[in-house]
Every structure is written in C-alpha cells, then in structure tokens.
Amino acid sequence: MITPAEAITLQEQLRAQVITTDVLPHPIRTIAGTDVEYDKSTNLIAGSVVVMDYNTLAVLAVASHCMEVTFPYIPGLFSFREMPPLLEAYRQLQVEPDLIICDGQGLAHQRRFGLACHFGVTLDKPVIGCGKTRLCGEYENLGETRGSVAPLIAEDDQALIGNALRTRDGINPVFVSTGHKVSLATATDIVLKIATQYRLPETTRLADHYARLALLAYKSGSKEPPAGI
DNA sequence: GCGACAG
DNA sequence: ATCTTGTCGC
Ligand SMILES: [Mg+2]
Numbered sequence: 001m002i003t004p005a006e007a008i009t010l011q012e013q014l015r016a017q018v019i020t021t022d023v024l025p026h027p028i029r030t031i032a033g034t035d036v037e038y039d040k041s042t043n044l045i046a047g048s049v050v051v052m053d054y055n056t057l058a059v060l061a062v063a064s065h066c067m068e069v070t071f072p073y074i075p076g077l078f079s080f081r082e083m084p085p086l087l088e089a090y091r092q093l094q095v096e097p098d099l100i101i102c103d104g105q106g107l108a109h110q111r112r113f114g115l116a117c118h119f120g121v122t123l124d125k126p127v128i129g130c131g132k133t134r135l136c137g138e139y140e141n142l143g144e145t146r147g148s149v150a151p152l153i154a155e156d157d158q159a160l161i162g163n164a165l166r167t168r169d170g171i172n173p174v175f176v177s178t179g180h181k182v183s184l185a186t187a188t189d190i191v192l193k194i195a196t197q198y199r200l201p202e203t204t205r206l207a208d209h210y211a212r213l214a215l216l217a218y219k220s221g222s223k224e225p226p227a228g229i
Numbered sequence: 230g231c232g233a234c235a236g
Numbered sequence: 237a238t239c240t241t242g243t244c245g246c
Pocket of ligand 1: 036236
C-alpha cells in the first residue's frame with residue numbers, strides 16, 4: 001500500500017493543518033481515550049476508543065475493531081500503523097467525545113506530526129498526544145512531585161514541542177503534546193486531571209483494557225488454529 | 230558510520 | 237507492542 005517515503009511526504013503535507021490553539025467545547029463534558037493492542041502469535045491488532053464522563057470518569061461508550069497490521073513499526077511513522085483500527089473503531093462509536101487523548105505523541109515528533117496530530121486532523125477533532133516515553137526532544141530539571149512540568153525542546157530548532165509531565169510522585173513522567181485544536185498548556189492540565197490514580201490517563205488505561213478484550217474475543221470467536229486439533 | 234528510536 | 241514471576245524499593 002503506502003510506502004514509508006510516501007508516508008513522510010504525506011506528513012509534511014498535512015502538518016500545516018494542525019491547529020495549536022484551543023478550539024474545544026466549554027465546558028468539556030466528555031473525553032475519549034484510544035489504544036491499540038497486538039497479538040504476538042498472529043499479525044492481528046485491535047484498536048479501541050472509550051468515551052468517559054470528563055468529571056466522573058464513568059464509561060459512556062466503547063467501540064473496538066480488529067484487523068491485520070498494514071504497516072511496519074517505524075519510529076516517526078507510527079500513525080500509519082495504528083490509525084487504521086482506531087479510525088474504524090471511532091466510526092462505530094455511539095457517543096461523540098468532546099476531545100480525545102491518544103497513546104503516543106502529537107507535535108513531539110521529528111516532523112511535528114505524530115499520531116495525535118494525524119488522528120486529530122483526519123477527524124477534525126481536538127486531540128492530545130500523551131506518550132509513555134520520549135520520541136524526540138530534550139528536557140531537564142523536572143521536579144519529582146506530581147504536577148511537575150518541564151518543557152520538551154526539539155534538538156534541531158529548539159522549538160517547544162511538548163511537556164514532560166510528572167503525574168505521580170517519583171515516577172517516570174509522561175510526554176504531553178498538542179495533537180490538534182488543544183494548546184500545550186490545556187493539554188497538560190487535562191492529562192494531569194485525568195491521570196487520577198496511576199501514571200497514565202484513565203482514558204489510556206481503559207482503552208488499553210478494552211482493546212485487549214476485543215483482541216481476545218475476536219480470536220476466540222474466529223477461525224480454527226488454537227485449542228482443539 | 231554509529232546511536233536513538235512513540236507502540 | 238510482546239516475552240512474564242518474583243522481587244526490590246517507597
Ligand atoms: Mg499503546
């Protein structure tokens with residue numbers, strides 16, 4: 001299908017569409033989380049989107065989609081691997097969220113167009129990028145307590161591309177960046193608010209859980225291979 | 230050429 | 237992402 005070289009050209013073309021200021025509902029009522037799980041033995045993957053109440057974090061809707069991977073994992077081209085199942089799951093969603101938090105970077109990317117940007121521009125919805133580890137950029141002097149923030153600066157042009165955010169005292173930070181229609185400051189506030197009990201936002205944790213379930217359900221209710229010979 | 234490198 | 241129980245530290 002699409003080649004890595006073509007994917008890079010597409011990113012450089014779409015990056016101009018990213019909006020880095022707040023263009024989202026007042027007040028925020030619902031928030032969605034997304035994640036993709038992989039099956040070690042087959043090339044199946046499952047993407048899930050879970051919508052939660054912004055204040056109570058009650059689950060309002062969930063949609064998942066299983067399919068075969070269509071693109072290899074290449075740092076910088078991650079969205080071409082994980083977006084397919086997420087777009088289909090999102091399409092099936094019965095409740096439209098006010099904003100979305102993706103499990104990966106937004107602007108904190110070599111070409112300033114990570115998964116959160118690609119997903120946001122594609123859906124034209126507010127999206128926040130929240131990665132567990134760093135893809136690019138450097139930061140220093142991050143405090144040890146929850147709520148501590150340190151700017152993530154791009155190595156090449158010294159641009160502010162995101163924030164390292166400590167969501168739990170003394171535990172590794174998460175990396176927050178604008179995906180689309182959410183400023184870095186707002187994105188950082190929201191991730192801290194949604195990461196109530198663990199390092200990761202509850203949205204990401206729940207999406208991860210539902211994607212796992214979807215993969216297991218799909219495999220059990222599918223063809224022959226496993227169990228009885 | 231070598232090391233880094235979202236999930 | 238995935239392989240995976242116990243173990244070290246706060
Ligand atoms: Mg993930």
